[in-house]
Amino acid sequence: MMKKLVFMLFCILMFPAVLSAFEITADVDRREIEPGESVMLSLTVRGGEPEMDLSVVRDFRVVPRGTSSSLQIINGEVSREKTFNYLLVPLKDGVLTIPALEVEFKGRTYSTGEISITVAEGAPREARNGLPPLSVAAALSERNPYEGEQVVYTFTLQSRAQYANARFQKPRFSGFTVKEIGQKEPYRTRVKGQEVTMTELRYLLIPLKSGTITIEPALLECDVATGKRSRRTSPFDSLFPESFLGRSTFQHRVFRTDPLTVHVKPLPRDTARPDFSGLVGSFTMKTMLERDTVNVGDSTTLTVTIEGRGNVMDAGEPTVEIPDAFKLYTDVPQEEIRLSEDGIKGSKTFRFALVATREGSYAIAPFRMSYFDPTTETCRVLASEPLSVTVGKAAEEDASAVFESPPGDEGTRGPRKSVEFTGRDILPLKEDLDALEHRRSLRHYQFAFLLILPCLLYGIVKILLAVRRKNADAGSRMVRRAHGALKMAERRVGRDEEFFSCLRRALLSIILSHAGLQGEVLTYDETEAILLGGGYPAETAKNAAELMKNIESARYGGRVVDETLKKKLLDDTQRMVRSLTR
Amino acid sequence: MKKICAILFVVMATIAAVAVSGAAERPRLFLDGVSAYNRGAYHEAVSAFQAVAGSGICNEKLFYNLGNACLKQGKIGYAILWYERAFRLDPHDPDLLFNLDYARSLTRDMKEEKVNPFIGVFFFWKDMLGDAAVRWTAIFLNLCFWGLLTAQAIRRKRVFPFARYCILGVALVFLVTACHDYYVTLHVKTAVILPAEVPVRSGLADDATELFVLHEGTTVGIEKEKSGYSRIRFSRGKIGWIKNDALEII
DSSP states (O other): OHHHHHHHHHHHHHSSSSSSOOEEEEEESOSEEOTTOOEEEEEEEESOOOOOOOTTOOSEEEEEEEEEEEEEEETTEEEEEEEEEEEEEESSSEEEEEOOOEEEETTEEEEOOOEEEEEOOSSOHHHHTSSOSEEEEEEESOSSOBTTOOEEEEEEEEESSOEEEEEEEOOOOTTEEEEEEEEEEEEEEEETTEEEEEEEEEEEEEESSSEEEEEOOOEEEEEEEEEEOOOOOOTTGGGSOHHHHTOEEEEEEEEEOOOEEEEEBOOOGGGGSTTEEEEEEEEEEEEEESOSEEETTOEEEEEEEEEEEEOGGGOOOOOOOOOTTEEEEEOOOEEEEEEETTEEEEEEEEEEEEEEOSOEEEEEOOOEEEEEETTTTEEEEEEOOOEEEEEEOOOTTHHHHHTOOOSSOGGGGOOOOOOOOSSOOOOOOOOSGGGGSOOOOOOHHHHHHHHHHHHHHHHHHHHHHHHHHHHHHHHHHHHHHHHHHHHHHHHTTTOHHHHHHHHHHHHHHHHHHHHTOOOSOOOHHHHHHHHHHTTOOHHHHHHHHHHHHHHHHHHHSOSOOOHHHHHHHHHHHHHHHHHHOO | OHHHHHHHHHHHHHHHHHHHHHHHHHHHHHHHHHHHHHTTOHHHHHHHHHHHHHTTOOOHHHHHHHHHHHHHTTOHHHHHHHHHHHHHHOTTOHHHHHHHHHHHHTOSSOOOOOOOHHHHHHTHHHHHHOHHHHHHHHHHHHHHHHHHHHHHHHHTSOOSHHHHHHHHHHHHHHHHHHHHHHHHHHHOEEEEEOSSEEEEESSSSTTSOEEEEEETTOEEEEEEEETTEEEEEEETTEEEEEEGGGEEEO
């Protein structure tokens, strides 16, 4: 039983995807809804996990609502099912369509059927019966703004019932730059004689181009308390409010605002002038020169600050004409932007460092910058005040003065402090031409090759050594055998049979080693031939053959061999083996 | 035959001349870029540096300069993109780290996923050495290990057995680190958001539901690409589709 279970589990884990055919179905929880209600779409997939794409659904706003999976084993067949849930919020009234949804899986295209949803026309049911428990609205501070003029979009939630799990989906605001101003503190007021809570969310919009733009509906999803759960009453009920006992029932609802149409007016023609800064709003300009008297080599900072209400962050750098006697260095502009309920307010500061190169008195010509004021619908000009700088001789003695330590006791300098940044900028360029050297990084295949290379070399060395040893082995093995047999013969002098056998093997082995052969038998002629072939003199070859003959006749002759002969044969064999060992 | 040789000679001479002129053009463009930057013409500087980078030069200092010029131009997204590219080539340049930190401080989206500090502790050599050093160390140690094995095979005697196993252990650590780096380089794509503001949508269409908004300079992971859109991952649970032209892969 246990084995079967383990086997089934193994099969489920190892082969989940291949056991069932692919299938996709679509279903909705309702086909007819009231305005303000939503539909839950469930896409059920069996036998795979394809990529879902609902971009073809145009009549509804699609809000993903998670997935769920299940595994079924029916008659030994395993099937996996996954359900993708989506909340569909209708974008208009009437008969709306969820088109056939296509998915690709393993090269084939599968599709669901088309589904029609009827959205009743007119106001929501609660609105028809009086003040609804929850309602939403959207408004704009200006329906006909100029291009670049800031507009405040306000989303208002009016509630007189409890709600929970609210989720707000703001419109896409296509055609605008958007900044969130934030949520205003909720406040209570009376509408149609009933007390309601108003919650407002605000966004700052800046139109990017002229023309008619439609802001699509904003959506609010939440669970709205609709009534009371039926339960038995008890004498203690009056002591606690309904909410405390949690007896309210909640219904999931989606509210949407009406779409808003904005007619963005183009900027008037006089904004085409060259000094137009692109600013729309109300602005002032301040200029300030740090020092109007400097020495050659010293610097002074010219600060230009543009301040006001509007798109101040878009202000371009003013064109400052500096006399030739100065070098101009531009700093990164600093912005101080505040987002208030009226829109963007703040300042943008441009700093120019002027380094004097020649003596004399110089005037910095006033520079101009124009902006469009939508309140007066005119183009206004900001002009700087005329500035003058007097440049004196370079002060050579300054250098020594700068590094003088201040007088007084060490203790009067005050406590040490951590060093903090007093300005913010980036470090300079790297101007060396080594910036043109191409950096080659090691590619993954090169890395793999360099890793494998030593391993391959090791393998080649091993193979070469093996081949070499194979060739050399027969000869060397026979040399080793010859020396071994000789040592054994020295120990077996008392036993004739073994002694002569060892002597014979020693001589035979050392001779065969020269032919690179192994063996046990050799004729006298072969003995001579091998040694002659090995480059030994004919006398040595003849002596070796003679020694072999003497050993064999002593071994197989059947006569008693005295110790002197044995000693002589041993000495001769030792000499011969030594002389034949290379 | 002579004609073919003559044609081949002309073609090769032309290719060589083009290559040489291209190589000679680069220093001029680079110095033009530096000069434009120093006089505040950042747009010109960006164009000049980009022309050099476009000619196939891959250099951390060039990318750093491009980052600087873009930042001065107010293009935070492009600045971070080039700084990140420079960082991949030289993660220890203090100027680069300073400017990259500065550029990141100008972005609007707060990074939601924090790097596990234990990873930095357990894999300290990775941050300390950089990718190239890790790779070459792995190659060197691997060479030492196989060299000792080869010496043992030739001498038919054990050669530094303890040292050999130690080298093998360290080599494996560096090898795994280098392989991980390669895997990340080849398969984990990271991109930088370029426009000031980009909606991240639930599907591959302009009218798909907007899930959240990202701003220029934010770094995101690319999970897949389809039909001109990329599925990005900003943090755990913040996933969606962005048009490909709104981001650039580092």
